[in-house]
Amino acid sequence: MSTAATTSPGPARDHVFHRNLLKKYPLAVRAAGVYIFDGDGNAYLDASSGAVAANLGHGVQEIVDAMAAQASQVAFAHTLRFETPVLAQTARRIAHLSPDGLETVYFASGGSEANEAAMKLARQFHLDSGRPGKHLVIGRWQSYHGNTLGALSAGGDVGRRTSFSPMLAPYPHVSAPQNESLQPVCPHDGGPDEQFDYIAEFEQVIARVGAENISAFICEAIVGSQQGAVVPPTKYLGQVRELCDRFDIVLIVDEVMTGFGRTGKNFAVEHFGVTPDIITFGKGVTGGYAPLSGMIVHDRIVDIIRERSDGVFRHGYTYSGHPVCLAAGNAALTYYTDNAVLENVVTQGRHLRGLLDDLQSRQPRMGPVRGRGLLLGFDLLDVPGRRHITSEAFNEMAMQNGAIFYPGKGRIDGIRGQHLLIAPPLTIQRVDIELMVDILEKTLTDVDVEVSSQIINERNAQ
Numbered sequence: 001m002s003t004a005a006t007t008s009p010g011p012a013r014d015h016v017f018h019r020n021l022l023k024k025y026p027l028a029v030r031a032a033g034v035y036i037f038d039g040d041g042n043a044y045l046d047a048s049s050g051a052v053a054a055n056l057g058h059g060v061q062e063i064v065d066a067m068a069a070q071a072s073q074v075a076f077a078h079t080l081r082f083e084t085p086v087l088a089q090t091a092r093r094i095a096h097l098s099p100d101g102l103e104t105v106y107f108a109s110g111g112s113e114a115n116e117a118a119m120k121l122a123r124q125f126h127l128d129s130g131r132p133g134k135h136l137v138i139g140r141w142q143s144y145h146g147n148t149l150g151a152l153s154a155g156g157d158v159g160r161r162t163s164f165s166p167m168l169a170p171y172p173h174v175s176a177p178q179n180e181s182l183q184p185v186c187p188h189d190g191g192p193d194e195q196f197d198y199i200a201e202f203e204q205v206i207a208r209v210g211a212e213n214i215s216a217f218i219c220e221a222i223v224g225s226q227q228g229a230v231v232p233p234t235k236y237l238g239q240v241r242e243l244c245d246r247f248d249i250v251l252i253v254d255e256v257m258t259g260f261g262r263t264g265k266n267f268a269v270e271h272f273g274v275t276p277d278i279i280t281f282g283k284g285v286t287g288g289y290a291p292l293s294g295m296i297v298h299d300r301i302v303d304i305i306r307e308r309s310d311g312v313f314r315h316g317y318t319y320s321g322h323p324v325c326l327a328a329g330n331a332a333l334t335y336y337t338d339n340a341v342l343e344n345v346v347t348q349g350r351h352l353r354g355l356l357d358d359l360q361s362r363q364p365r366m367g368p369v370r371g372r373g374l375l376l377g378f379d380l381l382d383v384p385g386r387r388h389i390t391s392e393a394f395n396e397m398a399m400q401n402g403a404i405f406y407p408g409k410g411r412i413d414g415i416r417g418q419h420l421l422i423a424p425p426l427t428i429q430r431v432d433i434e435l436m437v438d439i440l441e442k443t444l445t446d447v448d449v450e451v452s453s454q455i456i457n458e459r460n461a462q
């Protein structure tokens, strides 16, 4: 270690491993509202809310003050031995926002941990209900529920799984409804067509694996990161609910990305009129100001745990219910309500959708726009005669133009399904929506300019 290393920031990749070690990223030095500024004074419009967490934008003083006040009062107390007022306050606010019947909250730190907790709770629930064999979780292909080995086993992103195989648990997977613009591809059978009966496939998997072995089914109501804002057919979730009821399967709906207003409802599941047994949340609960996540649990599970296990969910760890994180959550949830954030999502989401639909009609590289509220996306299509561009490369070009989107690749081959998720802070205003779409349009044009100049340069070099 040199003195220089301790005094100057230097590139983080010299000593940390979080990012692609070969790449140089801009140094974020300041952020305000929907903008992040780098060390050279460049502004980036945050069109992805920093991994869809910074729902309230950057620099919200009320949240910063609440965290500071909590840190100076009781920064940390053993969650299993003390209560803090902010624990009850935050849980009450969350229960108030949740669908009826989901009244009890368990706090964790990140989305992956929340889903791990939910899968464990489902097992304990079955055990306490006298169904000890139920342990498998059915997940869906092309889904993401976190990076811990359990959550990765339930998730169906083959790309993220390959370096870590075999998975911890041999969880079965079913197909997830796709957007209409692409042929669905599933790794197990080469792909159903657009008429594919997702529910029949689900039933077949239950029959094959045995309902007596299945503990839970996990899915997102509207798929965020893995498929880029894919909304399922209207009846799909209701039919899933019926199957879960019929076979005593706990329905876990992962709202880590969609929770707290992102899609124009408090929870995305509300679009479909379905009540899950467990909702998991993360990211937006603090607007990204602190690591807080958790699950909201239906009374039908809580009642059994109260009756058979004295109310004890046999799970817990050091930072579950950390008071400073809860203070951030409590202040963020207050901010959502006091500033009518949900209403803003509906208004600005509609405006954004209109602008994107219009852009799409003029841009052959854009597939049909999909999503709800301020969780919108489209596929980056290949255009005959023009070069293929990955969403990651597209996003880097967009950053040069002053906006950062959320790139994704939904299909297993890493080529088809390149998509862009557009998910700005839920507090974004009209003027920034319009600038964001202008930057998108410029980038879509730049792609072809750059690609054609690249082709010319390559030809000249030959």
Ligand code: PMP
Binding pocket: 051, 109, 110, 111, 112, 113, 115, 144, 145, 146, 147, 220, 224, 225, 254, 255, 256, 257, 282, 283
């Ligand atoms: N579930 C979903 C739907 C997510 O989008 C994410 C994060 N992208 C996670 C779970 C995992 O959350 P975390 O990264 O906080 O562990």
